[in-house]
Amino acid sequence: MADTNYDLVIIGAGPAGLTAGLYAARARMNVLLLEKSVPGGQILVTDWIENYPGFPEGISGYDLAEKMRIQAQDLGLKIETAQVHSLNLSADIKEIVLKDRSIRTKSLIIASGASPKKLGIGEDKYMGKGISFCATCDAPFFRDKIVVAVGGGDTAVQEAIFLTKFAKKVYLVHRRDELRAAKILQERAFANDKIEFIWDSVVTGVEGFFGIEGVLVKNIKTNEEKTIKADGCFIWVGILPNTEFVKGSVKTDEFGFILADAKMQTSVPGVYVAGDVRDTPLRQIATAVGDGAIAAVCAEHYIENL
Numbered sequence: 001m002a003d004t005n006y007d008l009v010i011i012g013a014g015p016a017g018l019t020a021g022l023y024a025a026r027a028r029m030n031v032l033l034l035e036k037s038v039p040g041g042q043i044l045v046t047d048w049i050e051n052y053p054g055f056p057e058g059i060s061g062y063d064l065a066e067k068m069r070i071q072a073q074d075l076g077l078k079i080e081t082a083q084v085h086s087l088n089l090s091a092d093i094k095e096i097v098l099k100d101r102s103i104r105t106k107s108l109i110i111a112s113g114a115s116p117k118k119l120g121i122g123e124d125k126y127m128g129k130g131i132s133f134c135a136t137c138d139a140p141f142f143r144d145k146i147v148v149a150v151g152g153g154d155t156a157v158q159e160a161i162f163l164t165k166f167a168k169k170v171y172l173v174h175r176r177d178e179l180r181a182a183k184i185l186q187e188r189a190f191a192n193d194k195i196e197f198i199w200d201s202v203v204t205g206v207e208g209f210f211g212i213e214g215v216l217v218k219n220i221k222t223n224e225e226k227t228i229k230a231d232g233c234f235i236w237v238g239i240l241p242n243t244e245f246v247k248g249s250v251k252t253d254e255f256g257f258i259l260a261d262a263k264m265q266t267s268v269p270g271v272y273v274a275g276d277v278r279d280t281p282l283r284q285i286a287t288a289v290g291d292g293a294i295a296a297v298c299a300e301h302y303i304e305n306l
């Protein structure tokens, strides 16, 4: 059975979805935001954010998420905890299928974000036993221990620096011979005595019975393999779009990121996309909130012209 006919439904309460919700609530649209977990998205696992304007001293991911949620709800946004399982976008009125019911809406914003990419080294087996994607959540378990961090982008370098607050040593394994991260992060990482860089290398496995005891590293130039004695392995080698429920109903790029025009409209009229799940050159909080604002305003114009 389908319930209320909304003007707009937003999927995902990360920065993109919360911003879209804030704009839609202020426009007095009949809007509902669906979030499968806790509002905040990936910023909940971010220790400290210093590149989002308006917070000169920086702000914790948790505080920023809470401020965004409170602001949107105070302006009238309704947030419901529910996971979207599939979409039916073939008619003008779109159907969003949840576990126990479906919801009808004139327009839709997909802001379901992204999840960390795995290396295929036993992440499921060792999750909670030494492998992690979240330094904010797990770094305190590695106080005075040795950890390996994998990746060379902003997230990997920023989180490796954070790990040094707890771990006595952090090996940063990167498959190239230079980092991709912002120069300011590189300067901090190179100046940090606790970080040792392992260049031109990939992590090929982990060892240990109850937890991690060693991380297998292979140099891709020399093919030399070695085991680093370590208690943990933190992986930041990119992200994958959260689009399981989309299943071909809108056009995506080869990696599954949703394609959109400058109005954030997808290949289906009335269906918009915002944030990390979009095919975009930069995946940050600042870009996610910008996408969310555009998508909400364009959804409003779309339903006005229906």
Ligand SMILES: Cc1cc2nc3c(=O)[nH]c(=O)nc-3n(C[C@H](O)[C@H](O)[C@H](O)COP(=O)(O)OP(=O)(O)OC[C@H]3O[C@@H](n4cnc5c(N)ncnc54)[C@H](O)[C@@H]3O)c2cc1C
Residues within 6 Å of the ligand: 011, 012, 013, 014, 015, 016, 017, 034, 035, 036, 037, 038, 039, 040, 041, 042, 043, 045, 046, 047, 048, 049, 050, 051, 052, 082, 083, 084, 085, 111, 112, 113, 114, 115, 134, 155, 159, 242, 245, 274, 275, 276, 277, 283, 284, 285, 286, 288
């Ligand atoms: C460790 C780390 C550090 C970072 N540091 C920074 C930084 O310092 N500065 C910066 O600008 N950016 C940073 N980022 C990137 C930033 O967090 C993301 O760009 C931003 O969160 C993207 O927002 P979003 O709303 O598009 O998606 P997300 O934050 O991924 O939120 C998507 C939401 O959708 C929900 N969802 C997914 N599928 C469904 C479904 N089927 N049904 C219902 N809900 C669903 C998810 O539960 C989630 O809450 C960092 C990211 C990480 C992982």
